[in-house]
Amino acid sequence: MPKIARELTDLALRRLKEPGMYAAGGVAGLHFRILPSGGRTWILRVTVGGKRRDIGLGGYPTVSLAGARDAARAARESIRSGIDPVEQKRVQRATMIAARGSAVTFDDAARQYIEAMRHEWRNAKHEAQWVSTLATYASPVIGPLAVRDIELSHVVRILEPIWTTKTETAVRLRGRIESVLDWCAVRGYRQADNPARWKGHLDKLLPKPAKVAKRAHFPALPWREMGAFMAELRTREGIGARAVEFAILTAARSGEVRGARWSEFDLQAGTWTIPGDRMKAGKEHRVPLSDQALAVLESMPRGDDFVFPGSRQGAMLSDMSLTAVLRRMGHADITVHGFRSAFRDWAAEATNYAREVPEMALAHAIGNDVEAAYRRGDLFEKRRRLMRDWAKFCDTLTSAADVTPIRSTAA
Numbered sequence: 001m002p003k004i005a006r007e008l009t010d011l012a013l014r015r016l017k018e019p020g021m022y023a024a025g026g027v028a029g030l031h032f033r034i035l036p037s038g039g040r041t042w043i044l045r046v047t048v049g050g051k052r053r054d055i056g057l058g059g060y061p062t063v064s065l066a067g068a069r070d071a072a073r074a075a076r077e078s079i080r081s082g083i084d085p086v087e088q089k090r091v092q093r094a095t096m097i098a099a100r101g102s103a104v105t106f107d108d109a110a111r112q113y114i115e116a117m118r119h120e121w122r123n124a125k126h127e128a129q130w131v132s133t134l135a136t137y138a139s140p141v142i143g144p145l146a147v148r149d150i151e152l153s154h155v156v157r158i159l160e161p162i163w164t165t166k167t168e169t170a171v172r173l174r175g176r177i178e179s180v181l182d183w184c185a186v187r188g189y190r191q192a193d194n195p196a197r198w199k200g201h202l203d204k205l206l207p208k209p210a211k212v213a214k215r216a217h218f219p220a221l222p223w224r225e226m227g228a229f230m231a232e233l234r235t236r237e238g239i240g241a242r243a244v245e246f247a248i249l250t251a252a253r254s255g256e257v258r259g260a261r262w263s264e265f266d267l268q269a270g271t272w273t274i275p276g277d278r279m280k281a282g283k284e285h286r287v288p289l290s291d292q293a294l295a296v297l298e299s300m301p302r303g304d305d306f307v308f309p310g311s312r313q314g315a316m317l318s319d320m321s322l323t324a325v326l327r328r329m330g331h332a333d334i335t336v337h338g339f340r341s342a343f344r345d346w347a348a349e350a351t352n353y354a355r356e357v358p359e360m361a362l363a364h365a366i367g368n369d370v371e372a373a374y375r376r377g378d379l380f381e382k383r384r385r386l387m388r389d390w391a392k393f394c395d396t397l398t399s400a401a402d403v404t405p406i407r408s409t410a411a
Helices: 010-015 065-080 085-101 106-117 124-142 152-163 167-186 223-233 239-250 254-258 291-298 319-328 338-350 356-361 369-374 380-394
Strands: 020-023 030-034 040-048 051-059 271-274 285-288
Touching: 030 065, 040 065, 051 065, 051 085, 065 085, 106 124, 106 167, 124 152, 124 167, 152 167, 223 239, 223 338, 223 380, 239 254, 239 291, 239 319, 239 338, 239 380, 254 319, 285 380, 291 380, 338 356, 338 380, 356 380
Parallel strands: none
Antiparallel strands: 020 030, 030 040, 040 051, 271 285
């Protein structure tokens, strides 16, 4: 039992000037501390669970001498009851912070989450999709609710109306709600299980997306008609027509073609290297260029950074410009992206190339993790032969009844 010091008076406290720790008396372990800065505070020095603790009781004169003694007695009483005052104070403070944080609404939490994550996302379009889907579908139901109060019934109410009609949107929406609520849990804004999680939870209430999704394919030109289409396309003038032609010959996405810059090309080597930040998979992609593709590039003027510049100075060609070319040719029923499907169908039905060669030409992600781990190359030379054969096929006029498949050697 610590010795109780002679009790100090208020007058004695005011007379103390030197920094240090002074026994205040009246309660064992109570000290009056003067800091080098001149600040004055109360400290209760005790032993809790075999360890010495210095417990702060507040500053002087905000806490008077009598108030410090009362607080010291209460702390010692708690210790005798088996309660650690320091830990108790920490828990109370954490509870107060959590209670204040749990009042955050879903809309507020979503804004904070998007702001925190936006630097990880590849482009502004991704952020805009997050904002749009949450605002359209989630906010009307749970936007003003405190995140601590969001339950399974709320999430089901959001998802059920669009689960079978807009399945892809619904799946993405569910994942976004789950991410926001997970973030809230880590921040201490909610303690309950995440009501938007799929496995072992929503999968028991909603049908599997693969069972209900209506798979939409990009309208495409039948591959056997490519020769006739290309012959007509080459009679069309304008940057849009050349961009469509180049997209077909490289089997590239329209955005990759429209954003192509001269600095990405090595015309000597016949190679187009698209940087990762412009690719859907986020990885650099090399495209072998056929003679026909190189001819398109050679026909383009060099006065702009973009190979296919738009009407405004320093801007790329708009996506609508490519669509307009197809419409003027009487093909409003197909899309530029659909030419990638035509290329894939041709490779599968009219050549002997192994499946992975056209898949890599299309820059598709490898679906099998094991295959992805072992196959590190990009099959570039095989793809060069493939694209040469594709360009040759696009130069060939055929009829649906008389098609001569290209039997390229599969390596």
